[in-house]
Amino acid sequence: MDETQLLGTLKEYFGYDSFRPLQKKIIDAVFNGKDNLVIMPTGGGKSICYQLPAILLPQITLVISPLIALMKDQVDGLIANGVSAAYLNSSQQEADQQAIFQKIDNNELKLLYVAPESLQFVDRILTAGKVSLIAIDEAHCISSWGHDFRPAYTQLGYLKNRFPSTPVIALTATADKATRNDICNQLNIPDAKKHVASFDRKNLSLEVRPGLKRFEQIAGFVQKRRKESGIIYCLSRKTTEELAAKLQAKGFKAEAYHAGINHEERSAIQDAFINDEKQIICATIAFGMGIDKSNIRWVIHYNMPKNMEGYYQEIGRAGRDGLPSDTLLFHSYADVVQLQKFASNAANEEVQLAKLERMKQYSEALTCRRKILLNYFGELKHEDCGNCDICKNPPKFFDGTIIAQKALSCIFRLKGNEPVTTVIDVLRGSQNEAVLSKNYQSLPTYGAGGEISWHHWQQYIIQLINIGYAEVAFHKNNHLQLTKAAKNVLFEGEKVRLAEVPDRKAIRKESTETYGKHDNSLFEKLRQLRLEIAKEEEIPAYLIFNDASLKEMEKERPMSDEEFMQINGVGRRKMQDYGYRFIKEIIAFNKDKKERKSAKKGQTYQLTGDLYKEGLNVEEIAGKRKLAATTIYSHLIKLYDDGEDIxxxxxxxxxxxxxxxxxxxxxxxxxxxxxxxxxxxxxxxxxxxxxxxxxxxxxx
Structure with a gap:
């Protein structure tokens, strides 16, 4: 298909001048008659990958979609863009259905949306020549390995048999390796080209807190974001209603949303949220599918999600405009027990429980959370993100290379055929049946880690999974297997940093000792101020600023809003909320305010200017100065303004x-x-x- 025609269609019907990453490649594959599996995060532009070809293809495009509300939104949007589209479902009047059938016969429709349960409505009239493209949205629903298995999807494999020459495009926002392969096999498109977009949403901050005094924490969280839209996901309908009522009592524009509310009321609530008439939606996970609201600034999980796929999809509804947005997850043992009950007796109970365990491990992790998320979806990331609670308040690390080599070597010796419990038993030299019945006591790694406790081995191996050296094969009885990255540790001398497993007693003792000390340093003054604010707002002190930020304030002595904003850990909102009090404390501490302010301000810009004159680019300067690239850009723009040769x-x-x-x-x-x-x-x-x-x- 001619690129000029594609870009013209994109602009005319969707209003965009250029394609997003992967879109053009996928569309070209469709026009070449190829089958495709598209894994693209929420907000990445999946729909255009089949909607644009549908406009240009000669016959109808059949779209399988799981929810009536989602279909309606898509069809309304297409019609508004001037595209002829319709949806069929069992709730429609017969006359409406007949009118749609007539349009199909007259070749007047470009896209027809149908739920998998309603395929029988169109089966009698769709002939091989009538279908140009088959699109299967939310394709993870076909797989029992997936996070939202729907039995009705399992019948969809017959579509490729019936229309062998018609390309199939399957789309989903989240699917792990096992689910991707299962989707292709069940849809009878084993040779489908897999297009996997990056899962890295750098603008989303990630935070996990214990589920204690949740409402008080939420009230404090949203109080600072009164003008911003957000979603609070809850496990039960009752919780959504109770939480919404409590927030309303506090003066927030909040509403509950769940499947028990009648359709008209749900639609009204959804519209009010989209139009910014309501600020907060307390919802079960059904809410948000297909909502194209780009300015959702935060997402809270009141309860722990049942798996990483669902969690990723739900937090992905925040910050679709690319601007900084916050996510907060509460976790508790009670949530885990409740979710285990939900999973029991399910057709894929073992898979659900294993995925729940990974979600629990994420919640309790000592490793950069973004690294864990990306590694889970097969996108290996080695550097820490700097935008999660672990990175902002890191644990103590040590050289864990020997421990990692022992664990990875044991997994290798077990040929990836055992779960984590057996791996630990072999490492510790256990003499139980799981080990002895398979003669594992003869392996070279048997007993190699006997000096390390079972609990510590479990925590270290979870870290190795989180970092991306090993993975849980959910489709193979949850066996622990090595990733390609493991060979760097086993054979190429790559070093591994592991986080020390915290001892709760030691933490309590250290905390008591720390707060018992007093000195007259600026850091201590700022720490006392932070503690004072934390008590006022009833939130943990580290949520205001972490120690690293206080240390940098002590070193840099910022005395203006602009300087304060350049401190790592200070964002616009924290500047607005706390900047005045911290700057006031710094000025009071420093008697030579004007002199220091002028010197410090000029020094930081000039350092950047000097490195630029040495021929370094923005990324190199940022690395050398340990500042964000955005800060270096602002320095260079200021120097340019001041007449410097930039x-x-x-x-x-x-x-x-x-x-x-x-x-x-x-x-x-x-x-x-x-x-x-x-x-x-x-x-x-x-x-x-x-x-x-x-x-x-x-x-x-």
Whole structure:
């Protein structure tokens, strides 16, 4: 298909000037008659991958979708864009169904949405020549390895048999390795091209807290975000209603949402939320599917989700506009017990319980949470993210290379055929039946870790899984297997840092001793201020600023809003909430305020300028100064403003500059950075937009 025609169709019907990553590649594969499996996170633009081809293909595109509400939203959106689309389900009047059948006969429809349970309605009229493309949305529902198994999906394999020359495109936001293979096999598309987009949503902060005094913590959390939209996911309908009532009593615009509320009321609540008339939705997990609300700023899980796929999909509803957004998960033993009960007696009980265990391990992790999430979906990430609670308050690490080698070697010797419990038993030299019946006592790794307790081995192996050196094969009786990255540790000398397993008694003792000490350093003054604010707001002190941020404040002595914003751990909201009090404390501590302020301000900019003159690029300067690249960009823009010889244009592609220049003449609000960001559909980042506008400002 001609690229000009594709881009023209994209602009005409969807309003975009360019494709997002992977979209063009997938669409080309569809036009080449290939089967495709698309794994693309929420907000990544999956729908266009089949909706755009549907417009250009000669016959109808059949879309299998699980929810009536989701189908209705999609169809309404397509019709609004000028695309002929309809949906069929059992709740419609016969006359409405007949009108749709007539449109199909007249070749007037481009897309027809059908639930898998309603395929019999269209079976009699769809002939091989009538279908150009088959799209199966939420494709993970077909797999018992998946997180949302629906038996009705298992019949869909016959579609490929019936239309062997018609391409099939299966789409889902979340699927692990086992689920991906199962989807392809069950849909009879074993050779389908797999397109896996990055799961890394850098703008989402990740935090987990113990489920104690949840409402008090939530009230404090949303109090700071009164003007922002958010979702609170709950396990039961009753909890959604109780929580919404409590929030309403506190003056928040909150509503409950669950399947027990009648359809009209649910639709009204959903519309009110989308239109910002309601700020908070307390919902069961059914809420949010198909909602295209880009400015959801936070997602809270009141209860622990039953698996990582569901958790990832739900937090993915926040920050779809690319702006910083927060996620908070509460976990408790009671939640785990409740979810275990739900899983019992299910057809795939063993898989559900194993996935629940991984979710529990994530909640209790000592490893960067984003690293765990990405590794779970097969996207290995070695560096820490810096935007989760573990990274912001890291545990103590030690060289765990020998421990890692012992564990990985044992998994290798067991040929990936045993679960974690047996691996630990072999390492510790246990003499139980699971070991002796298979002659594992003869393995070289038998007893290699006898000096380490069972609990500590469990925690270390969980860390190795979280880091990405091993994985749980859910489709193989939850056996522990090595990943490709393991060979770097076993054979190539790669070092492994493991977190020390905390001793609760030691933590309590250390905490008591720490708070018993007093000194007159600025760090101590700031720590006391942090403690005072924490008591006022009834939140843990580290949620205000971590020790690393206080240490940097002590070193840098910021005395203005701009300087304070450059401290690691200080965001716009924390600047607004706490900046004044911390700056006041620093000024009071430092008698030579003006002199220090001027020196410090000039010094930090000049350091960046000196490194730039040495020929370093932005990333290299950021690495050398241990600052964010965004901070370095702001330094260089300031130096450019001050007349320094800084070539800003060399930092961005010329195409980005020309695009911003053109947009400046077309946008209704050319002074809004967000307007440009949305105009370019996230294809040009904020820093490039700022640089282009700064150059244009000087040229004017």
């Amino acid at each position: 070539d800003l244009l060399q930092m961005i592609p010329n195409s980005d500059f020309e695009a911003v220049k053109k947009a400046k003449k077309e946008l209704e609000n050319p002074n809004s950075l967000k307007a440009y960001f949305e105009h370019f559909q996230e294809a040009i980042n904020y820093e490039h937009i700022k640089i282009a506008l700064k150059v244009l400002e000087k040229e004017a």
